[in-house]
Amino acid sequence: MDETVFRVVRNHEEQxxxxxxxxxxxxxxxxxxxxxxxxxxxxxxxxVWTDMRPLSLRRAMEAAR
Structure with missing residues (x-):
């Protein structure tokens, strides 16, 4: 049985x-x-990751509205 402990990580694009x-x-x-x-x-x-789009894309799409 694999007993490796993992952690969730996130980058600047919220991926x-x-x-x-x-x-x-x-x-x-x-x-x-x-x-x-x-x-x-x-x-x-x-x-928690309900929107797969990178943060920069979400911001660009919001700015274009």
Whole structure:
């Protein structure tokens, strides 16, 4: 059984991913505060990432209105 603890991370475009909690985060990614099993982290992302468009695109579309 895989006992790896993951954390949910987010970049400046508000895009989400998961990363092993015991590894240094890649540049440009910050933790969102959620840690757990792979599935728990993926379930969290499913709940919170409701708009898949990057932040820059959302802002551009809003400005064009």
């Amino acid at each position: 989400y991913s998961i990363w092993p909690a015991d590894r240094e985060l890649p540049a440009g990614w910050t933790p969102d505060g959620t840690e757990g099993t792979r599935q728990e982290c993926l379930d969290h992302i499913d709940r």
